[in-house]
Amino acid sequence: MIRTTLFLCVIASAIAAMLLGFRAGAEDTKLVTDKLNKTISNISFTATEGKPATLKELMGKKATVVLFLSFDCPVARSYSTTLAELHAAYANKGVAFVGVLPTDDNPAEVAKRAAEYKIPFTVVTDPTLTAADAFKAITTPEAFVLDAASVLRYRGRIDNAFHARLKRNPQVTEFDLKNAIEDVLADKDVAVPATMAVGAMC
Numbered sequence: 001m002i003r004t005t006l007f008l009c010v011i012a013s014a015i016a017a018m019l020l021g022f023r024a025g026a027e028d029t030k031l032v033t034d035k036l037n038k039t040i041s042n043i044s045f046t047a048t049e050g051k052p053a054t055l056k057e058l059m060g061k062k063a064t065v066v067l068f069l070s071f072d073c074p075v076a077r078s079y080s081t082t083l084a085e086l087h088a089a090y091a092n093k094g095v096a097f098v099g100v101l102p103t104d105d106n107p108a109e110v111a112k113r114a115a116e117y118k119i120p121f122t123v124v125t126d127p128t129l130t131a132a133d134a135f136k137a138i139t140t141p142e143a144f145v146l147d148a149a150s151v152l153r154y155r156g157r158i159d160n161a162f163h164a165r166l167k168r169n170p171q172v173t174e175f176d177l178k179n180a181i182e183d184v185l186a187d188k189d190v191a192v193p194a195t196m197a198v199g200a201m202c
Helices: 002-020 080-093 107-116 130-135 176-185
Strands: 046-047 053-054 063-068 094-099 122-124 141-146 152-156 162-164
Touching: 002 053, 063 080, 063 130, 063 176, 080 094, 107 122, 141 176, 152 176
Parallel strands: 063 094, 094 122
Antiparallel strands: 046 053, 046 122, 063 141, 141 152
């Protein structure tokens, strides 16, 4: 059973890696920063109801967190509680959260799995990889923070819970996504605008 689970994880992660267009050594590639401080144009997704949705429709009044996720990888799944807590902390402060799955999975199945992992915010699919290309997403999970004007202010990891694939740090000491949200809400430059996300090829 364990071997089967690991095998499925590897297969699912390989597919996600292929869709996002990064190599097995993605953790060792340089940070992609050319989209930082630039406007991300309106993007179309597929909502869990099977209907189209746009980034503009889903944006928050003060900031928007776009999270590239995968329900097939333990690293991404392990952040479910953390993301739910962040959503609870900032939803009433004008911050919207949007989960993006770079897949053409059935919307009903996506909704079911989002509920299973208790994801409290909107989850959409990106079957044509339009969003992945627009943000230049390279792994899952990976977070992106937009300000009210749709300018990308942060990209990278959620925190430093992992230092490599499936390898946890003893404790979380760096809260990159939370700090980026705080800086955007305070109308300040994000202190650390880009970090290397860990995951995907778990």
